[in-house]
Amino acid sequence: MKTLFKVSFIAAAMVISFASCRENEEMTAEETAQDMIDNGDNVEVKEDKVKIENNDGSETKIKYDDNGNVEKIKTDDNS
Template sequence: MKNLFKSSLLILALSIGFVSCRNTDNEDKEKTEVERMMDDPDNKVEVKDGGDKIKIETPEGDEIKIKKDDGEYKKKVDRADGSESKVKVDDGEVKVKTDN
């Protein structure tokens, strides 16, 4: 009876250990690029209008602006080297404009 109790306790401890450690890598992989940039302590992040406008400034000088208007998303990236790109998503249609 003692061996049965010790064995079941050992199995319980191992199963709890495996379950608690299994999802840690998946959480980082599931984050979007914007979420990872917002979590970076070196970046300056401003959120306005209840999350409809997000502005992220990186230490390298890049500036990312994300805006939501009437179900339409706009992303503007101004890079430190002077290049600029814009992405517009409207009803599932994606339009990309890049200026170098």
């Protein structure tokens, strides 16, 4: 009975530790776009597009659909 209890306790501890170590920090497309806009060097806003020039020389273009949701994020490395 003690062995069964020990094995069950160890198994439960392992399950809890594996479940708590998972990363849940996946960003949605909207969060990623907003983060890029906030951290961009030069931001140009057009009707349904945002063009961001970053300080490392790269350009990021964010295109929105008719509902205002992020449709496409494209980064060009101009170096």
